[in-house]
Amino acid sequence: MERNTQTFADQFDKVAPYYDEIMSVVPYHQWVQYLRRLFKRFGWKPRRILDLATGTGTVALLLAEHGYRITGVDLSEPMLTIARRKAAEAGVGDVTFLCQDATRLDLPPSFDVVISLFDSLNYILTSKGLRDAFASVYRALTPGGGFIFDLNSEFTLEHNLFSQDNLWDADADVKHVWKARYNAHTRIATVEMLFYLPNGGVFREIHLERAHRHTDVITFLRQAGFEFLDAYDAYTFLPAGKRSERIFYVARKP
Ligand SMILES: C[S@@+](CC[C@H](N)C(=O)[O-])C[C@H]1O[C@@H](n2cnc3c(N)ncnc32)[C@H](O)[C@@H]1O
Known part of the structure; x- marks a missing residue:
């Protein structure tokens, strides 16, 4: 698909065939447990989940195993090729992978939760791009829908x-x-x-990754119409601090 100037993501095209091997040390199962604890903490019972910047779809497929209906979106076709192959091999039914740009999603407002993991939104290199992504996510959510994403912090x-x-x-x-x-x-x-x-x-x-300012992230979420719920030091329920390396943001469409 056509790429715009706010993003720059042929950066995953060469690495795609090796991505899962390189990430084999990443505790994706624990990330999914953490997501499910967040759902519970905020009283969310999602059926349809959008995994934004799904990459090779590892988290999407783990969530599908838990019975959620999953759509995974990514800008890199080579990453999505791997995701689709893994879905076919696993025989996981309710999962769809689409090539779209997070800053201008073309999806109906049908998702109960949108997630975006592993500093994917740091790859959006401008404030405008981040605002556009938040507006896109807002449109894709049903009323009351939740948004969870992590960012590499400014500190990192x-x-x-x-x-x-x-x-x-x-x-x-x-x-x-x-x-x-x-x-x-x-x-x-x-x-x-x-x-x-x-x-x-x-x-x-x-x-290229941009250090989005913590305060900007919260402001942009609110400007997009979200209720900002919390920001955690990654994989905990402790408040994000100045030395947090990865921050999980949680917001809700009213
Ligand atoms: C570090 S990887 C994370 C992939 C996956 N979420 C994971 O946990 O393994 C970042 C992903 O963001 C995608 N990406 C970067 N910019 C994007 C954009 N503007 N829209 C959609 N995907 C994007 C890249 O193609 C890449 O697959």
Whole structure:
């Protein structure tokens, strides 16, 4: 699909076939448990869930196993190709994957909950883009619907905590070295990612993430019409603080 200037996401196209291998250390099951605890905490009993920036659809498929009807949306066709293949292999019924841009979703107002995980909305590089994404999500929700998303915090991006490697992990087939540089003026972290394949191949992707200001996020949610409910230090119910590395935001369409 056509890409606009607010987003920049061919950054996942090369890595898509290796994404699940690289993320095999990510505790997705626990994330789904955390989401379900959040649903319970706010008294939500969703049937239809939109997984925005679903990637290779791991969380979408885990939620589908719990009986939710899932739509996964992502900007990267190569990521969605993997998601669709996994859904077919798992024989999971009620899940659909669509290629759309979070900043201009074209979906009916039919979802009880929208989620967006793993700093996907940091990939939106402007305040306007974030506002557009919130407006899009608002339109896709039914009245009373919930919105849960996480962001890499300003603290994480300012301190280049995105820099990491897995060279120490003897079990990892695909090795990676990621180096982040933060521009305090643009508030954008540029992450140079190098991937080393078992067959000796090497490839590189540049990922850009914006440090959206915590106060802006809450303001933009309210401007989009949401009731802001809470912001947590990730995977806990503790309030987000200055040193939170990842923040979960919870909002509701009145
Ligand atoms: C770090 S991955 C997270 C994927 C998945 N949520 C997960 O937990 O594994 C970020 C995803 O956001 C997607 N993305 C980035 N910008 C987007 C946009 N504007 N609209 C939709 N998806 C976007 C990328 O294609 C990528 O699949």
